[in-house]
Amino acid sequence: VKCRKCGEPAAVNMRQHRFALCGEHFLEWFIAQTERVIEKYRMFARQDRLLVAVSGGKDSLALWDVLLRLGYEVEGLYIDLGIDDEAYSKQSRKHVEQFAAAAGDAPYRVLDVKATYGKSVPELALEKRGRKVCSLCGLVKRHVMNRLAYEGEYVAVATGHNLDDEAAVLFQNTLHWQTGYLARQAPVLPSTVPRLARKVKPFFRFYERDTAAYAVLRGIDYIYEECPYSKGATTIFYKELLNQLETRSRGAKQQFYLSFLQAREEQGLFGEETQELELSECQNCGQPTTASGLCAFCRLWEDR
Numbered sequence: 001v002k003c004r005k006c007g008e009p010a011a012v013n014m015r016q017h018r019f020a021l022c023g024e025h026f027l028e029w030f031i032a033q034t035e036r037v038i039e040k041y042r043m044f045a046r047q048d049r050l051l052v053a054v055s056g057g058k059d060s061l062a063l064w065d066v067l068l069r070l071g072y073e074v075e076g077l078y079i080d081l082g083i084d085d086e087a088y089s090k091q092s093r094k095h096v097e098q099f100a101a102a103a104g105d106a107p108y109r110v111l112d113v114k115a116t117y118g119k120s121v122p123e124l125a126l127e128k129r130g131r132k133v134c135s136l137c138g139l140v141k142r143h144v145m146n147r148l149a150y151e152g153e154y155v156a157v158a159t160g161h162n163l164d165d166e167a168a169v170l171f172q173n174t175l176h177w178q179t180g181y182l183a184r185q186a187p188v189l190p191s192t193v194p195r196l197a198r199k200v201k202p203f204f205r206f207y208e209r210d211t212a213a214y215a216v217l218r219g220i221d222y223i224y225e226e227c228p229y230s231k232g233a234t235t236i237f238y239k240e241l242l243n244q245l246e247t248r249s250r251g252a253k254q255q256f257y258l259s260f261l262q263a264r265e266e267q268g269l270f271g272e273e274t275q276e277l278e279l280s281e282c283q284n285c286g287q288p289t290t291a292s293g294l295c296a297f298c299r300l301w302e303d304r
């Protein structure tokens with residue numbers, strides 16, 4: 001297989017797009033494609049201050065790299081969840097630090113959950129028996145990202161979610177016909193109320209395989225291991241299923257997710273679900289919540 005641009009041997013074959021590129025042209029294409037997505041979906045503008053949530057994994061480090069190269073005003077945010085198994089959080093953090101240093105001291109901040117709130121996420125899970133670490137972790141991450149975006153007056157929080165991530169979530173939501181979630185799953189989540197951060201996913205059209213290729217070709221040193229608590233997670237299983245489907249029918253993953261967005265846009269699919277959720281302010285932290293009184297995050301830390 002040859003590079004579509006220069007005819008040299010290809011390094012990355014994107015079967016879903018029916019073309020292949022050499023390393024150099026792939027890197028170029030990947031960056032240009034990200035910029036197109038940012039503009040097409042009006043995610044943010046040149047002068048906007050952005051927070052990019054970085055986990056130390058390939059997607060978010062690649063995203064940080066691309067945003068820096070495109071000249072956006074971006075700052076990294078690493079949330080240290082205190083996951084001690086195989087020193088996971090410490091290792092992830094090291095990858096973030098190393099990336100920032102290699103990128104010429106790219107600015108970033110670290111929020112240490114235990115130092116800030118008194119307990120790491122696994123400690124919290126132990127205390128709340130019956131609650132899964134990963135779901136608590138998701139709740140904590142969402143709260144922290146939202147709070148720091150608001151306090152720091154950032155225009156948006158960018159995350160490294162790729163097409164495989166989005167398609168797996170869509171598959172899960174569809175299997176259970178969670179119409180509320182289906183109405184709201186999107187590459188851009190606008191800030192509908194004052195303390196709610198705008199959330200954007202500039203990589204949502206890339207296959208995971210391609211974000212990995214970008215990170216490798218760029219020489220980004222990322223953490224390969226998945227979170228130790230995600231072993232056996234259903235989203236991982238759904239990703240495998242979708243990959244099987246992809247093997248049979250190339251482009252199927254992409255088709256599944258992009259056609260969903262299109263159908264919702266053009267045919268008003270789940271339109272009846274899209275009326276704004278009733279949000280009130282948490283009595284403790286002030287963040288928007290569907291609960292009355294305390295938000296789900298603040299409820300975690302009370303009555304111990």
Ligand code: AMP
Pocket residue numbers: 052053054055059060077078079080081141158159160161165
């Ligand atoms: P995940 O839920 O682990 O698939 O991660 C999805 C996205 O959330 C990543 O691409 C990052 O942008 C962000 N993220 C995940 N974990 C962290 C973390 N510990 N600190 C900051 N951002 C994170």
Ligand code: FES
Pocket residue numbers: 081083133134137138227228229230
């Ligand atoms: Fe955070 Fe699993 S505990 S991703």
Ligand code: ZN
Pocket residue numbers: 003004005006007008021022023024025
């Ligand atoms: Zn080429």
Ligand code: ZN
Pocket residue numbers: 282283284285286287294295296297298299
């Ligand atoms: Zn709260």
